[in-house]
Amino acid sequence: MSIYVEFSNGPVEHSSITRNLTNNAHGAQNMFFGAVRTVNLGRNVTKIDYDLFAPLAKKVITEICEESIKQVGENADVAVIHAYNTVKIGELSIGIGVSTPHRAESYDACRYIIEEIKMRAPIWKKEYYEDGETEWVQGHALCQHNHRETA
Amino acid sequence: MSIYVEFSNGPVEHSSITRNLTNNAHGAQNMFFGAVRTVNLGRNVTKIDYDLFAPLAKKVITEICEESIKQVGENADVAVIHAYNTVKIGELSIGIGVSTPHRAESYDACRYIIEEIKMRAPIWKKEYYEDGETEWVQGHALCQHNHRETA
Amino acid sequence: MAKVTIRLFGAFRNYISDESVSLEIEETTTAREVRKSLENYFIKNAQNFDSKIIEESMLATDNAVLNLDDKIPVGETLAILPPVCGG
Amino acid sequence: MAKVTIRLFGAFRNYISDESVSLEIEETTTAREVRKSLENYFIKNAQNFDSKIIEESMLATDNAVLNLDDKIPVGETLAILPPVCGG
Numbered sequence: 001m002s003i004y005v006e007f008s009n010g011p012v013e014h015s016s017i018t019r020n021l022t023n024n025a026h027g028a029q030n031m032f033f034g035a036v037r038t039v040n041l042g043r044n045v046t047k048i049d050y051d052l053f054a055p056l057a058k059k060v061i062t063e064i065c066e067e068s069i070k071q072v073g074e075n076a077d078v079a080v081i082h083a084y085n086t087v088k089i090g091e092l093s094i095g096i097g098v099s100t101p102h103r104a105e106s107y108d109a110c111r112y113i114i115e116e117i118k119m120r121a122p123i124w125k126k127e128y129y130e131d132g133e134t135e136w137v138q139g140h141a142l143c144q145h146n147h148r149e150t151a
Numbered sequence: 152m153s154i155y156v157e158f159s160n161g162p163v164e165h166s167s168i169t170r171n172l173t174n175n176a177h178g179a180q181n182m183f184f185g186a187v188r189t190v191n192l193g194r195n196v197t198k199i200d201y202d203l204f205a206p207l208a209k210k211v212i213t214e215i216c217e218e219s220i221k222q223v224g225e226n227a228d229v230a231v232i233h234a235y236n237t238v239k240i241g242e243l244s245i246g247i248g249v250s251t252p253h254r255a256e257s258y259d260a261c262r263y264i265i266e267e268i269k270m271r272a273p274i275w276k277k278e279y280y281e282d283g284e285t286e287w288v289q290g291h292a293l294c295q296h297n298h299r300e301t302a
Numbered sequence: 303m304a305k306v307t308i309r310l311f312g313a314f315r316n317y318i319s320d321e322s323v324s325l326e327i328e329e330t331t332t333a334r335e336v337r338k339s340l341e342n343y344f345i346k347n348a349q350n351f352d353s354k355i356i357e358e359s360m361l362a363t364d365n366a367v368l369n370l371d372d373k374i375p376v377g378e379t380l381a382i383l384p385p386v387c388g389g
Numbered sequence: 390m391a392k393v394t395i396r397l398f399g400a401f402r403n404y405i406s407d408e409s410v411s412l413e414i415e416e417t418t419t420a421r422e423v424r425k426s427l428e429n430y431f432i433k434n435a436q437n438f439d440s441k442i443i444e445e446s447m448l449a450t451d452n453a454v455l456n457l458d459d460k461i462p463v464g465e466t467l468a469i470l471p472p473v474c475g476g
Contacts, residue, residue, distance in 0.1 A: 014165065014166070014169040015165070015166070015169075018165040018166075018169075022241065024186075024188065024189045024240050024241045025188055025189055025190065026186065026188065027185060027186050027187070027188040027191075028183070028184075028185060028186070029182075029183065029184040029185075029186060030181070030182070030183050030261075031180075031181070031182040031183075031184075032179070032180065032181050032182075032254065032257070032258070033179075033180040033182075034178060034179060034180075034254070034476050035175075035177065035178055035179070035180060035250075036178070037175065037176055037177065037178040037252065038175045038176055039176065040178075050475075051398055051399055051402070052398075052475070053396070053398055053449070053468050053470065055451035055452070056449055056450075056451055056452065056453070056454075056468070056470075057475075059451075059452055059453075082475060082476075089175050090173065090175045093476065094475070094476050099186075101188065103183065103185070103265060106183070107183070107258065107261075107262055110181075110258075111258055114254060114476055117475050117476050118473075118474065118475060118476045119473070120473070121473060121475040121476075122398065122449070122468075122470050122473055122475075123473055123474070123475025123476070124398055124399030124400070124471065124473060124474060124475075125474055125475075126399075136399050136400035136402075136403065136471070137474045138472065138474070139399075139471070139472035139473045139474030140472050140473055140474065141445045141446075141447070141472045142446075142447045142449075142454050142470055142472070142473055143447075143454070185389050201388075202311050202312055202315070203311075203388070204309070204311055204362070204381050204383065206364035206365070207362055207363075207364055207365065207366070207367075207381070207383075208388075210364075210365055210366075233388060233389075244389065245388070245389050265389055268388050268389050269386075269387065269388060269389045270386070271386070272386060272388040272389075273311065273362065273381075273383050273386055273388075274386055274387070274388025274389070275311055275312030275313070275384065275386060275387060275388075276387055276388075277312075287312050287313035287315075287316065287384070288387045289385065289387070290312075290384070290385035290386045290387030291385050291386055291387065292358045292359075292360070292385045293359075293360045293362075293367050293383055293385070293386060294360075294367070
């Protein structure tokens with residue numbers, strides 16, 4: 001079992017996830033990458049600036065990874081990299097990679113991690129639009145999830 | 152919508168999947184890679200030789216991709232690469248990549264594709280063990296799935 | 303009578319070193335009959351042949367798996383496909 | 390009284406250009422009270438401030454999101470976290 005959590009100044013590269021999955025006992029690798037899309041909620045996006053609270057984000061994402069590994073039976077390696085600062089159209093804001101002996105567990109853990117990151121990780125994004133406007137994207141209010149989990 | 156299906160003489164590279172997902176309207180990429188594990192069913196594996204019936208395999212995998220895209224609402228790009236001949240420990244035998252506007256669809260389509268390939272694609276593997284023995288791995292009997300689907 | 307070439311895959315390669323087998327068949331025969339002829343060929347020509355693999359295998363063209371009752375398409379190369387395990 | 394530094398994230402950066410705000414607080418106060426003081430600070434110092442964002446935001450240390458009734462840890466830098474949308 002290994003967990004690798006890192007932040008990237010600018011876009012994430014696919015290879016920075018794939019090179020972290022090297023466990024020869026694992027026959028399955030599932031990966032998720034989030035990319036900046038040209039259109040969000042009907043507006044033409046040109047780029048996104050990501051803001052993150054690094055110490056807490058690292059702690060929360062590591063906890064999420066631990067939870068996912070526990071759920072699939074402990075034998076899993078996980079790598080997560082999230083971008084901060086500017087990510088342009090087509091570039092990657094997040095990469096998640098999970099390897100496990102068999103495939104079902106890799107899909108399940110990878111899905112769990114992205115869903116929880118979206119709900120719990122202290123990360124924000126400011127969209128820049130073609131018309132020159134900008135907006136901090138509406139998100140999910142945080143709760144004291146971590147307190148409950150670690151209590 | 153695009154579908155890319157290819158076969159690789161020897162191991163698949165992660166990058167040969169990632170470079171095929173370049174749709175700027177797609178915010179989500181899910182990928183699955185199958186790797187050769189050190190141990191299968193309690194025996195120490197040293198390598199696997201893959202045998203595939205190329206024309207039918209390409210047709211069947213393309214049909215599976217089409218089905219997956221239809222299931223998630225048409226707006227998806229898919230790339231599948233399967234190895235033939237020798238793949239060693241830690242190397243990749245298959246890569247699947249799916250991009251969609253949002254994440255749920257990318258996971259669902261990517262999962263559908265690997266499950267169906269395992270059941271329907273005319274591909275076989277011969278394991279080589281540390282003790283010098285070899286064995287064609289037991290698999291799933293084919294049925295006339297394609298006939299039914301396209302009827 | 304016509305000659306049909308059947309390509310071998312997977313575990314069939316355990317039994318003979320050739321990549322394909324040629325059989326004389328009736329032009330109007332079915333996949334089931336060809337599979338039976340192939341079984342007889344292996345019983346005659348291969349060491350330790352286990353007929354179980356034939357029972358679990360399907361004939362196919364380049365484009366489709368054949369139903370056992372399908373007529374064999376004339377002039378096409380066929381393939382015998384044992385149970386699959388790709389991925 | 391003690392001084393507490395609160396780092397600003399996300400939409401809070403719309404209102405002032407600083408990366409953090411310093412407030413005088415009572416040493417035994419709660420997260421709820423500090424959040425209220427921060428709201429007052431923004432109402433006074435920022436143009437077009439909408440209190441809705443404060444109601445949906447949580448205070449946190451480097452290690453944990455604070456409950457509203459939690460006592461503020463003395464001497465630590467805090468952060469005010471608006472609703473999140475990572476990934």
